[in-house]
Amino acid sequence: MNRGTTGHTVPSIAGGVPCQAFVPAPLPPCPPLEVDNKLQGRINQAMLALGRLDAISTLLPDASLFLYSYVRKEAVMSSQIEGTQSSLSDLMLYEMEGQPGVPMDDVQEVSCYVNALNLGFERIRAGHPVAHRLIMEVHEALMTSGRGISRGPGQFRQNQVWLGGHRPDEAVFVPPPATHIADCWSQLERFINDQPEATDPLIKAALAHVQFETIHPFLDGNGRLGRLLIVLILAEAKVLHEPLLYLSVFFKKHRQTYYERLQQVRETGDWEAWLLFFVDAVADTATHAVTMAQQLNQLRAYDRERLAELGRLAASAQQVLDALFETPIASVNKLVARSGLTHATVNKALAALEQRCGIVSEITGQKRNRVYAYSAYIQILNQESP
Known part of the structure; x- marks a missing residue:
């Protein structure tokens, strides 16, 4: 649906250059989402795939063994989207005090992602809501070493930033000014916590991800934290009981479409087109994770026999x-x-x-x-x- 722009622009200055910054309207979308048969069918497929994924513990003798490596794979892929060159092998070598084959900053960033994810899930299991305190703690863990340590760990940005283009007045997108971030986040936090009304968890995760990336509240780490936000929302809603759904591989593979859908929401309000892309990402990713667990289970049994x-x-x-x-x-x-x-x-x-x-x-x-x-x-x- 074409709702028109999903926010308004305000004058701002970035690097001494005047520009127009985008301030998103609060969620949920207005007018409400149109969930037709096509979209509902794809949502159903995604939920079925999530159900199989959540039951993955029945596929492996010890699900924690799969979790260890799968979490690290996600950390690598999510960080590669942001430009690091670390591989899964580099991360594992680093964690056992070996020497990775890439710059130390790269592998430290990936290791921080693992720590941030584990911290987020610990907090969710302890009953903490997806709110300001949790997000700040997770961001601080994400940015505590490597290049991130000088990029405002656990603090909203204080400066105007822009995305795409060599100067802000010609950027692809200019997020809200720093003075608007607290209000934007407060509105998003209320939506995530079902105020004033409840939203289906899968749809909530999809919409909240776009809104988070649009607010772009931190100086660095927004992409990684925005992807973590998806799985934290689903975990809080008990759709998933283990940190197993990671969309980084799908988003990396379809990077251009991903960015186009985000910008399409901002410019035209077509949340439905984004949802179609998002639930396909969920279904494909969940199905792949289940297949991978089955393959590992078969490998273990085969090699044990040998x-x-x-x-x-x-x-x-x-x-x-x-x-x-x-x-x-x-x-x-x-x-x-x-x-x-x-x-x-x-x-x-x-x-x-x-x-x-x-x-x-x-x-x-x-x-x-x-x-x-x-x-x-x-x-x-x-x-x-x-």
Whole structure:
């Protein structure tokens, strides 16, 4: 539906240049959303996919093992949208005190994303609402190292910013002036917390994401936090009980359409077109996550069966493989700590897993401080589409 612009512009100054900044109207949309049969059908498909995703714990012997790596995959993909070059392997190497193959700032930013996500879910589980305090805490965690530490962690921006273009008066979009952010956020917070009326959680997450990105309340980290906001809203509504829905891969793959839909909402008020894109992202992403969990479950069962050929080493190799299923890139010392085996036994098991089974590979080429990767596991995680 073409409602016309979803806000108004006010004069502002960015970098000494006069410009027109956009202040969004409060949610929900006015006139109300038109949910026709087409949109309702796609919403239903997304909700079915979310239901299967939320039941993912039934697909794996230990869902926490999948969560560890899947959360880190999301951190990598979300940060790559913002320009970092870190890979999943870089992050895991960094977390075990290895040396990543990219600039340290990049991998620190990704690690901060993991911490921010975990903090957000801890707060939701403790009963905290998605409100100002939680958002500030999560943003501070997101920006506590790397380049973010000098970009106002946990504080609304104090300056006018613009998106796209080399100067603000020719920008693709100019968010609200800093003096309007508190009011804009307060209005969004009321909507998220069902004031004055309740909104379906999936629709709420979709609309709130656009509004957050339009307000652009922070100097940096808005894209990552705006994507986190989606899963936090769904978790608070108990649509999801674990942090498993991440749309970064879909948004990255369809980046141009994503930005076009956001701007289309601002200029024409076509929330329905955005919703169609959003629920497709949810359905595709949730379906892919379930498929990935099934593949990992099958991989674990298949590789465990192969260990029988190792004879007396089979039991030790299984303990090492279980440790690698938890963290698929690990040093010998980490595997010793996780498996409870001796260094000598772990080294023998790794040699058998690498040379006789081809399940793991040593990735440093060194004789000391060796690091092993569960190659097939990493390949499954690195898949970007169903």
